[in-house]
Amino acid sequence: MTEPLIVVTALEKEYRLEGKRLPVLRGIDLAVAAGEQLAICGESGAGKSTLLHIMGGLDRPTAGRVVIGGEDVFHWPDHRLALWRNEHVGFVFQFHHLLPEFSALENVAIPLLIRGDRRRKARETAAALLDRVGLGDRLAHQPGEMSGGEQQRVALARALVTRPAMMLADEPTGNLDRQTSREVEDLLFELNREYGMVLVIVTHSQRLAGRMRRTILLEDGMTREVSGR
Ligand SMILES: Nc1ncnc2c1ncn2[C@@H]1O[C@H](COP(=O)(O)OP(=O)(O)O)[C@@H](O)[C@H]1O
Numbered sequence: 001m002t003e004p005l006i007v008v009t010a011l012e013k014e015y016r017l018e019g020k021r022l023p024v025l026r027g028i029d030l031a032v033a034a035g036e037q038l039a040i041c042g043e044s045g046a047g048k049s050t051l052l053h054i055m056g057g058l059d060r061p062t063a064g065r066v067v068i069g070g071e072d073v074f075h076w077p078d079h080r081l082a083l084w085r086n087e088h089v090g091f092v093f094q095f096h097h098l099l100p101e102f103s104a105l106e107n108v109a110i111p112l113l114i115r116g117d118r119r120r121k122a123r124e125t126a127a128a129l130l131d132r133v134g135l136g137d138r139l140a141h142q143p144g145e146m147s148g149g150e151q152q153r154v155a156l157a158r159a160l161v162t163r164p165a166m167m168l169a170d171e172p173t174g175n176l177d178r179q180t181s182r183e184v185e186d187l188l189f190e191l192n193r194e195y196g197m198v199l200v201i202v203t204h205s206q207r208l209a210g211r212m213r214r215t216i217l218l219e220d221g222m223t224r225e226v227s228g229r
């Protein structure tokens with residue numbers, strides 16, 4: 001096997017609230033190969049979002065390591081971690097997390113502007129990707145002027161615009177009706193085929209998990225392989 005893209009070792013996370021310790025992740029070991037599809041399932045409160053956020057460098061672990069593309073990412077200070085994240089990780093959340101005051105085009109262009117692309121080039125790249133996700137005629141719409149499915153398509157475009165090596169999606173269709181969920185899922189899988197990024201999806205949906213090549217279950221702070229290996 002080639003070196004996996006993501007290697008999580010002895011990962012622990014505990015939160016502290018009012019002096020009390022709340023252990024959420026209790027020693028997770030996980031390797032994800034480049035281009036792999038992984039579904040993370042588990043009960044509400046099991047720690048799925050916590051794990052996903054740590055895998056993408058949005059939150060720091062209490063103990064353990066996350067090595068991505070050979071880099072021990074939590075050795076870096078916050079500003080370096082943020083730059084790395086912008087370039088290499090695409091996040092999609094249950095609620096789109098788009099900036100409400102900005103158009104679809106601007107929302108998708110922002111990660112490119114952050115990394116220093118010229119304004120004109122960033123807008124062209126963003127427009128092409130919005131066209132690809134079926135929103136070529138919604139470029140000037142703000143999030144509040146789009147349907148839930150359209151908002152998630154914009155969120156997918158924003159997550160992919162830097163061509164990241166990994167896309168991390170937290171209940172990406174959890175807020176959509178059945179038909180719209182299916183359409184957004186289909187688009188997600190098409191983009192995964194085209195871009196070849198690692199796709200990690202946290203989901204409650206058995207149907208969506210069933211479409212992924214590999215599934216793990218998070219329970220009592222530990223992971224267990226359910227299918228795919
Ligand atoms: N920032 C935080 N501070 C304290 N506790 C938190 C925080 N974030 C999550 N938790 C707790 O950690 C546990 C796991 O949360 P989470 O990862 O969001 O679970 P899931 O996504 O599986 O529903 C929950 O019990 C939650 O209340």
Ligand SMILES: [Mg+2]
Binds near residue numbers: 048049050170
């Ligand atoms: Mg969650």
